[in-house]
Amino acid sequence: MHYSALSLLWQGLKGHKGWGRMWRDPEPKSEYDIIIIGGGGHGLATAYYLAKEHGLKNIAVVEKGYIGGGNVGRNTTIIRSNYMLSPNTHFYEKSMQLWEGLEREFNFNAMVSQRGIINLYHSDAQRDAFARRGNAMRLAGIDAELLSPEELKERVPILDFDNARFPIEGGLCQPRGGTVRHDAVPWGYARGADSRGVDIIQNCEVTNIRIEGGRAVGIDTNRGFIGARKIGMAVAGHTSHIAAMAGIELPVESHVLQAFVSEGIKPLLDTVVTFGAGHFYVSQSDKGGLVFGGDLDGYNSYAQRGNLPMMGHVMAGGMAIMPSIGRIRMLRQWGGIMDMSFDGSPFICKTGIDGLYLNGGWCYGGFKATPASGWCFAHTIARDEPHALNAGFTIDRFKQGRMIDEKGVGPNPWIQ
Amino acid sequence: MAEFNIVTPLSHLGLVAGKGTSSAGVLLADRPGLAIAQVFAKKGKTAAVAKKLGISAEPCVATSHENYTALPLSPGQWMLFATTGADGSFQRLLEKQIGKNGYVSEQSHSRAAIRISGAKVLDVLSKECRLDLHSSVADVGFCAQTTMSGVGVLMHKIDDSPTFDLVVFAGFADSFWHWITQASAEYGVELSRD
Amino acid sequence: MHRIDCPWCGVRDESEFQYQGDATVSRPKFKASEEAFFRYAYVRENPRGWHTEWWHHVGGCRQWVKVVRNTLTHEIHVTGTPADKLAHPRKVKSP
Amino acid sequence: MSSQSNRLTKGGHINRANPLTFSFDNKIYQGFEGDTLASALLANGVRLMGRSFKYHRARGVLTAGSEEPNALVELRQGARREPNTRATMIELFDGLAATSQNRFPSLSFDFMSVNQLFGRFLVAGFYYKTFMWPSSFWESFYEKIIRRSAGLGRAAVESDPDQYDHSHGHCDVLVVGAGPAGLAAALSAGRSGARVILVEENPWLGGALNLQNDRIDDMPATQWIEAVSKELNALENVRVMSRTVLFGYYDGNVMGALERVNDHVAPPYSDQPRQRLWTIRAKEIVIAAGAHERPIVFDNNDKPGVMLSSAVRTYVDRFGVAPGKTVAIITNNDDAYLTAFQLHAAGIEVPVIADARVNPGDLVEKARELGIRVETDCLPHEAQGYLGVTNLLLQRSDGSLIEKIACDCIAVSGGYSPNVHLVSQSGVRPVWDEKILGFIPDTPIRAERSAGACKGTYDLAGCLGEGHEAGLAAAKAAGIAVAKSAVAPQAGPQPQSSIVAVWRSPGKGKAFVDFQNDVTAADIDLAHREGMVSIEHSKRYTTLGMATDQGKTSNVNGLALLARARGEDIPTVGTTRYRPPYSPVAIGAFAGHERGVHFQPTRLTAMHRAHERLGAVFVEVGQWLRPRYYPINDKETMTQAIWREADMVRKTVGMCDVSTLGKIEVFGPDAAEFLNRLYINGFAKLPVGKARYGLMLREDGHVFDDGTTSRLAEDHYFMTTTTANAAGVLSHMDYCAQVVWPELDVAFCSATEQWCGVAVAGPRARDVLTAAFDGAIDMSNEVLAFMGVKEFTWNGATARIFRISFSGELAFEVNVPWGYGEAMWESIYAAGKDFDLIPYGTEALGVLRIEKGHVAGNELDGRTTAQDMGLGRMMSSKKPYIGLPLSQREGMADEMRPRLVGLKPVDTKNRLRGGAHLVDDKNNATHETSLGWVTSVGDSPAIGSWIGLAYLKDGPNRHGERIFAVYPLKDEVVEVEICDPVFFDAKGERLHG
Ligand SMILES: Cc1cc2nc3c(=O)[nH]c(=O)nc-3n(C[C@H](O)[C@H](O)[C@H](O)COP(=O)(O)OP(=O)(O)OC[C@H]3O[C@@H](n4cnc5c(N)ncnc54)[C@H](O)[C@@H]3O)c2cc1C
Ligand SMILES: NC(=O)c1ccc[n+]([C@@H]2O[C@H](COP(=O)([O-])OP(=O)(O)OC[C@H]3O[C@@H](n4cnc5c(N)ncnc54)[C@H](O)[C@@H]3O)[C@@H](O)[C@H]2O)c1
Numbered sequence A: 001m002h003y004s005a006l007s008l009l010w011q012g013l014k015g016h017k018g019w020g021r022m023w024r025d026p027e028p029k030s031e032y033d034i035i036i037i038g039g040g041g042h043g044l045a046t047a048y049y050l051a052k053e054h055g056l057k058n059i060a061v062v063e064k065g066y067i068g069g070g071n072v073g074r075n076t077t078i079i080r081s082n083y084m085l086s087p088n089t090h091f092y093e094k095s096m097q098l099w100e101g102l103e104r105e106f107n108f109n110a111m112v113s114q115r116g117i118i119n120l121y122h123s124d125a126q127r128d129a130f131a132r133r134g135n136a137m138r139l140a141g142i143d144a145e146l147l148s149p150e151e152l153k154e155r156v157p158i159l160d161f162d163n164a165r166f167p168i169e170g171g172l173c174q175p176r177g178g179t180v181r182h183d184a185v186p187w188g189y190a191r192g193a194d195s196r197g198v199d200i201i202q203n204c205e206v207t208n209i210r211i212e213g214g215r216a217v218g219i220d221t222n223r224g225f226i227g228a229r230k231i232g233m234a235v236a237g238h239t240s241h242i243a244a245m246a247g248i249e250l251p252v253e254s255h256v257l258q259a260f261v262s263e264g265i266k267p268l269l270d271t272v273v274t275f276g277a278g279h280f281y282v283s284q285s286d287k288g289g290l291v292f293g294g295d296l297d298g299y300n301s302y303a304q305r306g307n308l309p310m311m312g313h314v315m316a317g318g319m320a321i322m323p324s325i326g327r328i329r330m331l332r333q334w335g336g337i338m339d340m341s342f343d344g345s346p347f348i349c350k351t352g353i354d355g356l357y358l359n360g361g362w363c364y365g366g367f368k369a370t371p372a373s374g375w376c377f378a379h380t381i382a383r384d385e386p387h388a389l390n391a392g393f394t395i396d397r398f399k400q401g402r403m404i405d406e407k408g409v410g411p412n413p414w415i416q
Numbered sequence B: 001m002a003e004f005n006i007v008t009p010l011s012h013l014g015l016v017a018g019k020g021t022s023s024a025g026v027l028l029a030d031r032p033g034l035a036i037a038q039v040f041a042k043k044g045k046t047a048a049v050a051k052k053l054g055i056s057a058e059p060c061v062a063t064s065h066e067n068y069t070a071l072p073l074s075p076g077q078w079m080l081f082a083t084t085g086a087d088g089s090f091q092r093l094l095e096k097q098i099g100k101n102g103y104v105s106e107q108s109h110s111r112a113a114i115r116i117s118g119a120k121v122l123d124v125l126s127k128e129c130r131l132d133l134h135s136s137v138a139d140v141g142f143c144a145q146t147t148m149s150g151v152g153v154l155m156h157k158i159d160d161s162p163t164f165d166l167v168v169f170a171g172f173a174d175s176f177w178h179w180i181t182q183a184s185a186e187y188g189v190e191l192s193r194d
Numbered sequence C: 001m002h003r004i005d006c007p008w009c010g011v012r013d014e015s016e017f018q019y020q021g022d023a024t025v026s027r028p029k030f031k032a033s034e035e036a037f038f039r040y041a042y043v044r045e046n047p048r049g050w051h052t053e054w055w056h057h058v059g060g061c062r063q064w065v066k067v068v069r070n071t072l073t074h075e076i077h078v079t080g081t082p083a084d085k086l087a088h089p090r091k092v093k094s095p
Numbered sequence D: 001m002s003s004q005s006n007r008l009t010k011g012g013h014i015n016r017a018n019p020l021t022f023s024f025d026n027k028i029y030q031g032f033e034g035d036t037l038a039s040a041l042l043a044n045g046v047r048l049m050g051r052s053f054k055y056h057r058a059r060g061v062l063t064a065g066s067e068e069p070n071a072l073v074e075l076r077q078g079a080r081r082e083p084n085t086r087a088t089m090i091e092l093f094d095g096l097a098a099t100s101q102n103r104f105p106s107l108s109f110d111f112m113s114v115n116q117l118f119g120r121f122l123v124a125g126f127y128y129k130t131f132m133w134p135s136s137f138w139e140s141f142y143e144k145i146i147r148r149s150a151g152l153g154r155a156a157v158e159s160d161p162d163q164y165d166h167s168h169g170h171c172d173v174l175v176v177g178a179g180p181a182g183l184a185a186a187l188s189a190g191r192s193g194a195r196v197i198l199v200e201e202n203p204w205l206g207g208a209l210n211l212q213n214d215r216i217d218d219m220p221a222t223q224w225i226e227a228v229s230k231e232l233n234a235l236e237n238v239r240v241m242s243r244t245v246l247f248g249y250y251d252g253n254v255m256g257a258l259e260r261v262n263d264h265v266a267p268p269y270s271d272q273p274r275q276r277l278w279t280i281r282a283k284e285i286v287i288a289a290g291a292h293e294r295p296i297v298f299d300n301n302d303k304p305g306v307m308l309s310s311a312v313r314t315y316v317d318r319f320g321v322a323p324g325k326t327v328a329i330i331t332n333n334d335d336a337y338l339t340a341f342q343l344h345a346a347g348i349e350v351p352v353i354a355d356a357r358v359n360p361g362d363l364v365e366k367a368r369e370l371g372i373r374v375e376t377d378c379l380p381h382e383a384q385g386y387l388g389v390t391n392l393l394l395q396r397s398d399g400s401l402i403e404k405i406a407c408d409c410i411a412v413s414g415g416y417s418p419n420v421h422l423v424s425q426s427g428v429r430p431v432w433d434e435k436i437l438g439f440i441p442d443t444p445i446r447a448e449r450s451a452g453a454c455k456g457t458y459d460l461a462g463c464l465g466e467g468h469e470a471g472l473a474a475a476k477a478a479g480i481a482v483a484k485s486a487v488a489p490q491a492g493p494q495p496q497s498s499i500v501a502v503w504r505s506p507g508k509g510k511a512f513v514d515f516q517n518d519v520t521a522a523d524i525d526l527a528h529r530e531g532m533v534s535i536e537h538s539k540r541y542t543t544l545g546m547a548t549d550q551g552k553t554s555n556v557n558g559l560a561l562l563a564r565a566r567g568e569d570i571p572t573v574g575t576t577r578y579r580p581p582y583s584p585v586a587i588g589a590f591a592g593h594e595r596g597v598h599f600q601p602t603r604l605t606a607m608h609r610a611h612e613r614l615g616a617v618f619v620e621v622g623q624w625l626r627p628r629y630y631p632i633n634d635k636e637t638m639t640q641a642i643w644r645e646a647d648m649v650r651k652t653v654g655m656c657d658v659s660t661l662g663k664i665e666v667f668g669p670d671a672a673e674f675l676n677r678l679y680i681n682g683f684a685k686l687p688v689g690k691a692r693y694g695l696m697l698r699e700d701g702h703v704f705d706d707g708t709t710s711r712l713a714e715d716h717y718f719m720t721t722t723t724a725n726a727a728g729v730l731s732h733m734d735y736c737a738q739v740v741w742p743e744l745d746v747a748f749c750s751a752t753e754q755w756c757g758v759a760v761a762g763p764r765a766r767d768v769l770t771a772a773f774d775g776a777i778d779m780s781n782e783v784l785a786f787m788g789v790k791e792f793t794w795n796g797a798t799a800r801i802f803r804i805s806f807s808g809e810l811a812f813e814v815n816v817p818w819g820y821g822e823a824m825w826e827s828i829y830a831a832g833k834d835f836d837l838i839p840y841g842t843e844a845l846g847v848l849r850i851e852k853g854h855v856a857g858n859e860l861d862g863r864t865t866a867q868d869m870g871l872g873r874m875m876s877s878k879k880p881y882i883g884l885p886l887s888q889r890e891g892m893a894d895e896m897r898p899r900l901v902g903l904k905p906v907d908t909k910n911r912l913r914g915g916a917h918l919v920d921d922k923n924n925a926t927h928e929t930s931l932g933w934v935t936s937v938g939d940s941p942a943i944g945s946w947i948g949l950a951y952l953k954d955g956p957n958r959h960g961e962r963i964f965a966v967y968p969l970k971d972e973v974v975e976v977e978i979c980d981p982v983f984f985d986a987k988g989e990r991l992h993g
């Protein structure tokens, strides 16, 4: 059903009895043209763009739990396109542009909020490193600004400039960066995909990928075998696990990233602030909670939960630059499983197996990529070749020594 | 040349010697000028070095002699402390003693040693020390390397009252001292120099 | 919070250690091929379940500790020195 | 000052002798010591305490504990303002000031309550469907409004003035909760000699026992509580912590706890923290966290005056407060009868007990004996009233109305939900128990066991027995020898309470499930209709259980309603995930003392005080503080100072504290071989008494670190690292020595702080040092040639002098033991007077090294190779080393990679900036046409202009060409000439001078 002021008014008066399901709950068919494994943001977006951009029908998304229950539903909702290295720069900017048109595109308010994102710096060397990035963005036609301490004080009055262990010298700001309501993303894409005939199959766990004669022919699931002509993997933290089903080894480790939300408070912070030196970032949600994040827990893990030490680190990082938040209470902590690639950049590519495609390696930054990732992955699957935007996101870049390493820490995800 | 002045990591605090009689819950004393040396055994020579020096090679067990105290750091490594010899003579003495069995790195200046005692010692230490210091676990002579307040600490339980020696890198001494005096403040604290 | 039994220091909090990844890969001999080094640097175990891994006790004795830990439950089965050969408690199902 | 109109004349654990004055919304009231803010407000007849999140409905207090969803206030003022504080958990102190929140202009008249009129539109998920037209209005208009009306209280904007602390606990047995089960557990474990920590959220012990008239071990319950707490406090091996909540159950059987040290008194608390965050490591855990009563979902069930039955009992019993003059009771189980009896005993009118059960059992008779009317098969229909309850409408289960009861308070019991929060955090699945209509924990998977009401055991004797057994079992599991003879505390048997499910009492109005977030029964149905079938979807779409109380009183009702909508049973629907914290914890408590400048420890060099005396301006370098520059007076700017310092080094001489460099002593017969494998260049053949510059790679072939390493003896090297990588290099060496090449006989340790160093550089360096050290060492070229190392004795200390140079001048680095550092600094400084010596900081150091083309942190960004830095020639072909194989990969050996060059502005008036990009055509500057970037820049006195180092594609082959440095962030374009990175004294003549 289309959402409009009129439908809303009408349903309001009718006691909302007429709103229909946003997506169906179909039984899996015995075969599909394309199956996307993983009902997260990327998987659902891929299905949506396959149907919408490439006119394809007979597509299924299979999800082991409930859609949006993975990282897309547990991330800190930050979107930005402040990357330095090709091909990241253009890819993430494509994503930003898709975000900007998203509400109209799928008639669902994902609350894309371009509140700006500010990376604080504390030394001239850090400023120069950020400037290199900001200039790279500007050269690519992306917005970026260097903020002076005065400008920062204006934007973020609760920052402490007087008593900080690492005095704040300024910040790199991307005004078009911001946040998006996390849950709205899978729901919006699911609704859009469903209305274009995509089957969204929940509670369906893939246990094996069947390969015959060098070709992927279908998947085994807890609900039986489902045949497919093409299969796309988009399972984020479980990427190496799913890829192993097809015998593919990936330079990926699974790590936990945590997030934290405070009790709701009246508006306090109207932008996203990242304090890299303190491994801390924060924004305020539409509901009023401060949403905090930090570093990876730092060890391989599939346990989707948080721990005490990281909560301490992140809160200390917050207190270091915003000492007024001390009396706000932390409400909930949780974790998600990151598919940390060994250079911090993703894969959207064909695999060595015909009909099997890979989308993964998103690390802790794939939420912002969701629209472009779906868009490029759909292109790659539909045309059986990558789009120029994702041509660099291959697996063999490591063998070639052409890593896309924005952080420069090498193949050690736990220190990313 | 101006008067020659050897400083120690906390000497700028101007602490004075001697224990008072106050009712402070915590007594903190800077112990400047110790001779400190890190001893390494060559491969297969751990027992030999331990024997030459008459010290234990067991983890977490300090050996105290009249002239020095040895805290094992890891297999075949110890930190040795003496009250005299910070001019390198302690290191040379040890070198002589262990002969070809190992090496000695002079570390007298690299650390600050702080002695903490008083009724509230465990309350203060447990603020940042993650180790269980209950007497059933940490007996007199217990020693360990750990991290407190972001600073690496080599700790040693001296007596049952209990008293602990905390040894930290010289560069961190100021920061660590600041933390531990703050942490002790609620119990009343007396500061001095040994 | 992991509590890791350092063979030298005893049981210590996770915060004293620096995680150092898969301990089942070992550095090839210098003469080995580029491919062997590639595998050493970029191909690692990422199991759901028991994982043999390095934890460097930087905040303690500075020893590298081998740990068998479950990546799903965070249960630690056994720890040892680099020389120890540590077995997983059960056979891991191959994925 | 208003009188305490609803204070009972007697009873309650309050100190009537100590009246306390407090204010709520600027109105002054009086309460007693022992009150909570909630009880004191009720005592003063205040029912309206807050407004709900979405509809801004008037709300009063629902509970008497930490599960409170409604009565949230802003406590204290100014920098201590604490939003969303549960009035039920605020212990009254004299002068307490609280303010209501989420309302404008006042609590009783709130404009935003018009939201209620639009309530029919503001249903679950409404915002996803709306605010899209016109699209540009979202950020500029709609979002602002949503944000302003959402949120609850206002946070302080000034720095939190209070201190917080951390503490670490260890025990054999940790007991969660000091109700009858927890007390029994602590007692049995404590008596057996185990080290026990008993933690209770409330200020008092006893839990629900305080509300029961039962006898234990032949004493009244309250007396038993006292006796037990006395015994526990006397046991040396037991620590009782009240006002402390266990908020999280973590890996390693570790629990996080928050102790409210001073929240119950007026600030400031000199030297004491406000709160203390505990990390408790327990061998075994006994969870005795009790159960939470839940309300019944009926129309307008959120009116102020509607309270949980156990809360009503608490206000009467513990606080001597009448929650109302006339208290109607609705229930589906026995609990509310106890409330009725208590109210009756206190002389408060109970017009009716409306019991949903058809056959409630014996208590009905007892009630009727007391003259209390009991209606069975009777359900609430609607609560009526404006800012508080005035009437209750009753109905039969078929929906037919019975009558209207006038009352100002309604005590509700919809049954109990065992408190499975913590145990679920450990990964245990909650399983449905149809007998009690609640979730209880499945088999433990950690060293943990539950006892009492949190396990679904609701009778006192059962709770005591389970607690006792759990305490013994835990002690035993922790390795304590437990006496077999121990007996549990005894209590008389209680009748088994029956319960009947009433998930939604029939009605068409707004019936609230989650009070704080305004989630109604209809919202859950709507979400289900829209496809939110999973309980997790339902939660996220409706926000059920996402408020500050995390659904403690609402989750079970909510999922029961979803089960009804799905036509399935409750266990099939399951619960949402429980996550820490159990109750919200102040951010400051996590940070503890790590705030402000103490966020991380600060590391100072031995000469720090000498720098201070010279007026140095310091800069953070990792954890170190280093002098950045030394202004000669107030007027000299940083730029001027840097220029002057760099200039003077070239002209006369300068001195610089270089103590922060990592220093590592390496010993052993295999030390030479070890270093050979670490560095790309050779170290085995380095003669004793010589230093050499070395470069290390990471295994992936990128540059890791650099530094000079000297050979002091055949089997003794002295290595230096960059300041930034000192720790990393040592760890890397640990790995190599312990894991990769355990066969090598090598030992090493940090000597960073044993030795401190001063670099003396410039044409007069030798003169200054000769004077400073009184000729203690011969520094002539013959004795100490470039890259030579010598040891000498200075004032009884061993000193080491290294003829090395970062600045390209004649330079020496002298190391002395830490304690001599300040004296050495002063001696050199004093000796320098005659030679125009200046101290210089990191900035001038940077300029000097750029002039010489030396790479440093900016060039070493983890993505560069030795070739990129122009140091490819150092890569030995005679020996293998770490990083060699993978540095040969095609993409890394590529000649066209950006490589190190020098840059000079064509117009020497122009400045250069780090982070600028390099392009051939300034009119075609794009991401694609960028050929590289500027890494380091400096205003060079020696060259007479700004100079820079940069990485440029094919750079080494382009010396002499002109290109552009663009800096779009400042709209700057500077034409630059590409040159050799060594700007100054390319032949190195000064070095050897
Ligand atoms: C705490 C946290 C904070 C983050 N913050 C940000 C941020 O601020 N900005 C940002 O850009 N990114 C952020 N991220 C990263 C971002 O959330 C992820 O990179 C991104 O969501 C991953 O893509 P996805 O949405 O497709 O993944 P998911 O939502 O994880 O989708 C993968 C799906 O695959 C399913 N699946 C797995 N195995 C199987 C199987 N065998 N069969 C069937 N289905 C299967 C999973 O159940 C899951 O639903 C954050 C992540 C976390 C955890
Ligand atoms: N009438 C009924 O239907 C009914 C139902 C349930 C319970 N009860 C009665 O309640 C009592 C139950 O005894 P019990 O000991 O199991 O529970 P309890 O409710 O008496 O005690 C639990 C205690 O744990 C504390 N607590 C809970 N979570 C905590 C946390 N995270 N950190 C710190 N403290 C925490 C609570 O503050 C409380 O004091 C019995 O007396 C029983 O008869 C009666």
Ligand SMILES: Cc1cc2nc3c(=O)[nH]c(=O)nc-3n(C[C@H](O)[C@H](O)[C@H](O)COP(=O)(O)O)c2cc1C
Pocket (backbone or CB within 6 Å): A073, A074, A075, A076, A077, A182, A259, A261, A285, A287, A289, A291, A331, A332, A333, A334, A335, D536, D545, D546, D547, D550, D576, D577, D579
């Ligand atoms: C941006 C964002 C805001 C959130 N805000 C809240 C909140 O206000 N209240 C709440 O209980 N949980 C909140 N959560 C956390 C969710 O309840 C949930 O913990 C998270 O989505 C992970 O799911 P899980 O805990 O079920 O594994 C929020 C999550 C995100 C990503």
Ligand SMILES: [Zn+2]
Pocket (backbone or CB within 6 Å): C006, C007, C008, C009, C010, C057, C060, C061, C062, C063
């Ligand atoms: Zn250890």
